[in-house]
Amino acid sequence: MNPLKPKNSSQPDSPTLEIKFKELEERYQRLFDNLGDEVHLWKVVRDSNGEIENWELVDANPSALKAWGQKRKEVIGKTAKEIFGEGAIHQFMPLVRGIIESGETSSWTEFFEPTQQYLSMASVPMGEYFISTGQDITEQKVREEQLKESEEKYRHLAENIPGIIFQYRLNTDGSDELLYVSQAVADLFDVTQEEALDDLSLLQSKVIREDLIQFFEIRDASARDLSPMLAELRLAFPNQIIKWLSIRGTPTQKEDGCVVWDCIGLDITARKQAEQEIELLNQDLERRVEERTREIQEVSKEREEALNHLKETQSQLIQSEKLASLGILTAGVAHEINNPLNYILGGHSAILQHIVENDNISKEELHEYLRWIKTGADRATQIVRSLNQFSRSGDRFDLECQLPEIIEDCLMILAHKLTKDTIITKSYFSEDITIIGNDSRLHQVLLNLIGNAIDAIEGSGEIKIKIEDRNDNISIIIEDNGYGISKENLNKVSDPFFTTKPPGIGTGLGLYISKAIIQEHKGALFFTSEEGKGSTFTVQFPKRQSK
Amino acid sequence: MSSTKKILYVDDEPINVLIFKKLMSKKYEVVTAADADEGLEVLSAQDDIDFVVSDMRMPGKNGLEFIQEAKENHPHLKYFILTGYSINQELQDALDNALIVQCWTKPANFELIDGVLSGL
Numbered sequence: 001m002n003p004l005k006p007k008n009s010s011q012p013d014s015p016t017l018e019i020k021f022k023e024l025e026e027r028y029q030r031l032f033d034n035l036g037d038e039v040h041l042w043k044v045v046r047d048s049n050g051e052i053e054n055w056e057l058v059d060a061n062p063s064a065l066k067a068w069g070q071k072r073k074e075v076i077g078k079t080a081k082e083i084f085g086e087g088a089i090h091q092f093m094p095l096v097r098g099i100i101e102s103g104e105t106s107s108w109t110e111f112f113e114p115t116q117q118y119l120s121m122a123s124v125p126m127g128e129y130f131i132s133t134g135q136d137i138t139e140q141k142v143r144e145e146q147l148k149e150s151e152e153k154y155r156h157l158a159e160n161i162p163g164i165i166f167q168y169r170l171n172t173d174g175s176d177e178l179l180y181v182s183q184a185v186a187d188l189f190d191v192t193q194e195e196a197l198d199d200l201s202l203l204q205s206k207v208i209r210e211d212l213i214q215f216f217e218i219r220d221a222s223a224r225d226l227s228p229m230l231a232e233l234r235l236a237f238p239n240q241i242i243k244w245l246s247i248r249g250t251p252t253q254k255e256d257g258c259v260v261w262d263c264i265g266l267d268i269t270a271r272k273q274a275e276q277e278i279e280l281l282n283q284d285l286e287r288r289v290e291e292r293t294r295e296i297q298e299v300s301k302e303r304e305e306a307l308n309h310l311k312e313t314q315s316q317l318i319q320s321e322k323l324a325s326l327g328i329l330t331a332g333v334a335h336e337i338n339n340p341l342n343y344i345l346g347g348h349s350a351i352l353q354h355i356v357e358n359d360n361i362s363k364e365e366l367h368e369y370l371r372w373i374k375t376g377a378d379r380a381t382q383i384v385r386s387l388n389q390f391s392r393s394g395d396r397f398d399l400e401c402q403l404p405e406i407i408e409d410c411l412m413i414l415a416h417k418l419t420k421d422t423i424i425t426k427s428y429f430s431e432d433i434t435i436i437g438n439d440s441r442l443h444q445v446l447l448n449l450i451g452n453a454i455d456a457i458e459g460s461g462e463i464k465i466k467i468e469d470r471n472d473n474i475s476i477i478i479e480d481n482g483y484g485i486s487k488e489n490l491n492k493v494s495d496p497f498f499t500t501k502p503p504g505i506g507t508g509l510g511l512y513i514s515k516a517i518i519q520e521h522k523g524a525l526f527f528t529s530e531e532g533k534g535s536t537f538t539v540q541f542p543k544r545q546s547k
Numbered sequence: 548m549s550s551t552k553k554i555l556y557v558d559d560e561p562i563n564v565l566i567f568k569k570l571m572s573k574k575y576e577v578v579t580a581a582d583a584d585e586g587l588e589v590l591s592a593q594d595d596i597d598f599v600v601s602d603m604r605m606p607g608k609n610g611l612e613f614i615q616e617a618k619e620n621h622p623h624l625k626y627f628i629l630t631g632y633s634i635n636q637e638l639q640d641a642l643d644n645a646l647i648v649q650c651w652t653k654p655a656n657f658e659l660i661d662g663v664l665s666g667l
Contacts, residue, residue: 335604338631339560341654346566349657353570369569372562416632421606 038064038119038134044100045079052097054079054089058129067115067136084114099125109137118142158182163266168249170223172257176200179260188245188267189235208234208242215247223259226251232268244272317509335416336383343376386412390443397520401442403433403467403476410447414454421460428467435474435541441517448510449478449537455501456482456535472543479536485529494525551576552664553595557586557613558602558629563653567600570657575664582606583613590621598664603630603638611641618646625667629655 032039040060047053056079065072070083081089091110099106107122112134118141119134158165159182167179178200183193191202204212211233222229229249234242246268249261347369354361386409404426411424418424435442453463457480464479485493492498494515499508511525518525522542529535553576556567564579571577578593580586582605590596599617601610608616614626628638628650641647649663 334633335631338653339563342566342631343562345654346562346570350566350569353573368565372566375562416604419604419606419609 032061035061036063036135038067038136039131040064041129041131042080042096044096044128044130052093052100054081055096055130056080057083064134067117067134069115088112088114095123096130099123099130100128109141159184161264163264164188166263166265168261168263170219170259170261178203188243188265190237206235206237208236219261222249222251222261226253226259229261229263242269243267244269333383333387333413336412337380340376340379340383343372343379347372347376383412390440390447394440395438397438398436399439400434401437401439403435403442403474404428404431406439406443406446407450407465407476409443410450413447414451417451417454419460422454422457423460423462424465425462426465429469430467433467433474435521437521437541438517441520445514445517445539446476446478448514449539452510452537453478453480453482453535456480456484458483461534469543470540473540474543475541476539477536478538479534481534484531484534486531490527490529493527552597553578553593554598554600554664555580555586555589555593555596556600556629557581557583557605557610559605560602563602567655571661574661583608583610583616586613587617590617590624596621596624598625598627598667600627600629600660603628603632611637611646614641614646627651627660627663629653629660 038061041058042055043058044052045054045056056077057075060068060070060072060075065075068075068083075083080092091113095106095108103125105122105124107120109118109120111117112119116138117134117136118138120137121132121134123130123132158180161182161184164182164184166181166185168176169179170176178197181193181196185196185203186192189196189203189206191206196203207215215231215233218229218231221227229247229251231247233245233247235245236242244267246266247263248265249263251259251261253259350369350372351361351366353359389406389409390413407426411418450463450465457463461481464477466475466477466479468475468477489498489500494511495508498512515525518539518541524540526538526540527535551574554571555578556564556571557580558564558567559581561581564581568577568579575598578589578596580589583601584607586599586601590599599614599621601613603610605613610628610630614628617624618626626647628641628647629652630638630650631653632638633652634642634650638647638650642650648667651660
């Protein structure tokens with residue numbers, strides 16, 4: 001039986017017709033056998049009620065047999081249930097009933113479990129028969145699935161990447177458009193994906209104008225060189241909200257001359273804010289460092305000025321102490337020299353009187369006047385010699401200093417300060433006591449200490465000056481019975497600038513400088529005092545310096 | 548006014564006393580004392596003294612203390628100081644209070660002293 005033979009042509013009218021028919025049949029048979037698609041002819045099987053319950057294979061072409069893995073003789077005449085099992089009947093029953101009852105062709109795609117095939121099927125009903133054709137689209141289907149999977153993967157990637165992904169095209173006429181933009185555009189621009197794709201200007205209007213101009217410049221350069229496009233844009237929103245967008249795009253030139261960029265855009269607002277904060281902090285820090293530096297410079301300048309001022313004051317005060325010493329010296333010298341000068345001038349006047357009046361003068365009388373002159377000259381000489389001791393040494397510390405002589409020089413200079421009611425007693429362990437040091441400065445020390453003792457005495461009193469040989473030391477002790485030093489002042493008297501004398505009289509540096517000079521001689525200064533009873537100052541020099 | 552004026556000169560330095568006496572005796576009668584107490588004794592003993600010239604620094608009372616005391620009993624006399632010091636505040640006060648007429652410094656200018664005394 002030939003399934004393709006038209007029903008109404010089963011009886012050929014003539015041999016010519018028969019030959020033609022034969023040719024036609026052969027052509028169809030060839031088509032049937034060689035067709036890549038499956039082709040199978042079925043006859044429906046009805047139950048006792050006339051209901052379709054199965055269908056029976058009338059013929060199947062080699063492609064079908066190959067797909068089923070069956071041999072022709074084993075399946076021809078068998079039902080679908082026998083060939084494919086119960087499942088196939090259930091799967092296709094609605095279809096078969098549908099086409100047979102409606103008489104209309106149906107086509108569909110189906111995964112056919114028994115053969116593990118995706119089939120693009122078409123069934124054509126012909127009375128109690130139907131022809132099914134099936135194209136194996138398994139490979140195509142798998143490719144589609146893979147593509148779908150891949151697309152899904154990329155879509156997922158595009159939608160979930162932190163930032164926006166977009167494809168941007170610059171046309172040769174200068175117009176531009178978005179080919180694709182991921183959904184994240186809504187978060188960043190407050191414009192939906194659809195709106196953005198529809199109208200790019202919605203996005204561009206959010207960009208701060210100068211940034212947009214700059215972006216176009218960067219874009220044009222990227223299009224010209226086909227170099228990566230790197231841009232940072234600020235997006236402005238209501239309420240002064242600014243977002244920063246960093247764009248990176250890779251350009252590709254298309255055949256028509258337009259350029260398409262595959263781009264990623266990242267929201268870098270947080271980073272920019274952090275950078276700005278850091279920048280502000282840095283500026284603040286720089287400002288504070290600058291301020292602090294200036295303050296420190298000012299303070300150190302002030303300190304330097306204060307120090308200079310202090311040094312200046314100190315040198316002024318040391319100078320004034322020197323002047324005060326000089327004052328004592330000159331006052332002493334004035335008085336001590338004025339008297340001898342009086343002798344000299346008196347003697348001179350007496351002799352002159354005799355000459356002027358042409359009066360004879362006896363040898364004895366003349367001798368007397370010359371004695372006045374000699375006495376005066378000797379005393380003046382002695383004064384000047386003593387005075388020299390106060391200034392001759394310079395900075396040398398290797399001079400032999402005769403302590404009794406120094407004391408005598410000082411007493412000479414201080415004589416004018418002494419009332420005749422102040423008794424000075426001296427007791428030295430020897431007449432020849434020397435230490436090695438600076439003669440002038442030792443004069444200054446003893447002038448100061450003896451001068452203080454004299455100042456401490458009101459009315460009458462006694463000053464004892466002793467030089468003692470005490471084991472390893474030589475000590476000069478100056479003891480007065482003057483008004484003494486109060487307990488509260490006792491530990492202040494050698495402080496610089498401390499004085500109880502009226503301003504202009506005492507500088508407060510006498511003891512301070514004396515102490516320094518004594519220390520220069522490796523010596524020490526001690527003192528005890530009781531208010532109302534007097535003071536004792538002891539200058540102690542190490543003996544190894546004595547000769 | 549031909550009578551010779553009498554000066555009391557007080558100084559503890561013997562040579563000064565000798566000089567004063569030698570150079571002033573031509574025109575004046577000069578009596579001397581070595582300190583304040585001796586000077587006061589001389590003043591009490593001799594009522595014809597016109598001028599008193601005293602040294603400043605002497606044992607016991609100084610020149611001004613001596614003059615202060617002397618003036619109580621002998622206010623009509625003219626008092627002077629002849630000192631080795633320059634004029635200090637104490638002497639300036641004495642001049643201002645008219646305790647003394649003048650203050651001279653050593654070495655003494657006897658012509659000046661004579662000039663002042665002879666004008667009085």
